[in-house]
Amino acid sequence: MKSIRKLARWYFSRSALPYWSILLLDCVFVVFSGLLAFTVHHGSEQTLSVLGSLCQTLCAFLACFIIGFRIFHTYNGVMRYSSFSDLQRVGSSVILGAVLCCGVLWLFNASDCIVSFGYADIILMGLFAVAFMWTVRVWVKTVFEQTAKRADTSRAYILGVRDGGVALAKSIRSSADSPYALQGFVSDEGDMENRVLMGVRVYPFDSALPDTMRRNRVSTLIVSPLKMDALKEKEAAELINELVDSGVRILVMPQAREWDGKSDLRLSAFHPVDVEDLLPREKIEVDMKAAAGLLHGHAVMITGAAGSIGSEMVRQIAAYAPSKLILIDQAETPMHGIRMMMHDRWPGIESETIVADIADRRIMERVFSRYKPEYVFHAAAYKHVPMMEDNPYESVVN
Structure with missing residues (x-):
């Protein structure tokens, strides 16, 4: 009983309102589709003459479709995010509802409270209902995507x-x-x-x-x-x-x-x-255990440490716990990012971030003399070829 009360409270809560709105809209489509299908087959004059009984019949049929909606959870989705799977669920629920309607029609065909609603009417009713429900979902999704686009798209x-x-x-x-x-x-x-x-x-x-x-x-x-x-x-x-x-x-x-x-x-x-x-390079398999044995506990220098290749080298080499990392690059702002990364991720590794041009021989001699690196990974380079072709003097100097 407690679980039933909990479910009932949710169904009638404010958070369930969107689900009820979708369910009610689908129910309206089903009833309207039934009226439209009957009118197509029997004409508007006969439809008006049996409108009361027809509404009773459609209410009975609507219960069948609601069973399909409940089984396939067609109302649980968010319309603006509708996908192909949502449309599939809608189609499946309508097919099930139509089959149940055929069963109702077979059981109560002779009853006075059921209008002469044929199997062809039920099939057309299902087709109309699917068309309306799919159209609304696709339309809402399309409108949302168009209105939600960023200005800088x-x-x-x-x-x-x-x-x-x-x-x-x-x-x-x-x-x-x-x-x-x-x-x-x-x-x-x-x-x-x-x-x-x-x-x-x-x-x-x-x-x-x-x-x-x-x-x-x-x-x-x-x-x-x-x-x-x-x-x-x-x-x-x-x-x-x-x-x-x-x-x-x-x-x-x-x-x-x-x-x-x-x-x-x-x-x-x-x-x-x-x-x-x-670059047309083949994939290179590196013996990582051997590399770890060489670099662990040793002083390692990486030039171009702030570049795309050099920064990846920093991350991979730091994982082998060298005794010291000497990181060199002439780009000051990216080097600050490397410095912060080392401080946050590998605080136990002594690291020196040096802003310098490796083409300056005097600076490099002082760096080698002071830090005495045992391994050097040389990743400093100009790599944007079209731009350097526009700056030939700097390319030649480098």
Whole structure:
């Protein structure tokens, strides 16, 4: 009894109001669909002549549909986040309700309180009900997505149309605060070009892509993890350079992370493409036990420690508990971040964060003389090739 009272209190509480609203709306659709189906088959004049008895019949049928709604929990979802599975549940509940209605019709066909409502009327009633319920859910979801878009939303294409591309597209569309608006897919597969996928066009991955993106005001290209290897081919790398030069922002998943092909893809895991992402390197298997034996308890220097490669080296080497880390970079602000990271995550490791240019011989001689590193990981470099081509003097000096 206590559990029944608890359930009853919840059903009539304020928090249950959204569920009741959806249930009542669906019930209205069912009754209206019954009236519409009867009118289509028997005409409006006969419908009006038996309206009282027809309403009694539809009330009996409505109880059957409510059973379907309860079993499949069609009213538990949030309309603005409706998905294909929600629509499936709605369809299943209506089918069950229609089957139960057929049973009621078979049992009480001779009763005076049941209007001559045929099996064809029930089928048409179910079709109308599904159409109304699906339409409202899709409409509410569409309106919500359009009104909830951020003002700074960037128009984006996704490179890749298989599982990875579709997963990214779903991530963009399911997130109310996504910074991207899906405008199309890009594919190097001939059988997919110029088709429509998830309501947007699939464009070819060719030399016309920069002009296409410029014409359609698309500023971001998100690369599916399954397409990273294709980017390392010479022709693709040249096209990527053209896109970058035209101002397109290209997002990729870091090579250190691998996608299993099944789990959800989060846009927060992607970062702007970097030169090392496009280098055609084979995966290198490192003997981590041997590395740990070499670095544990020794003084290690890392140049370029604040860069993308150097900072990852810091994290991996710190895990082997060296006696000291000498971290060098000429970028002062990123080095402050490295300093804070060492203080928070590895307070037991003595670390020196030195802001200096390793091309300055005198400074480096003093650093080596003072800290006496036993191992040096040299990661300092200029890596943005197009930009350094525009600054040849600094490139040569370096």
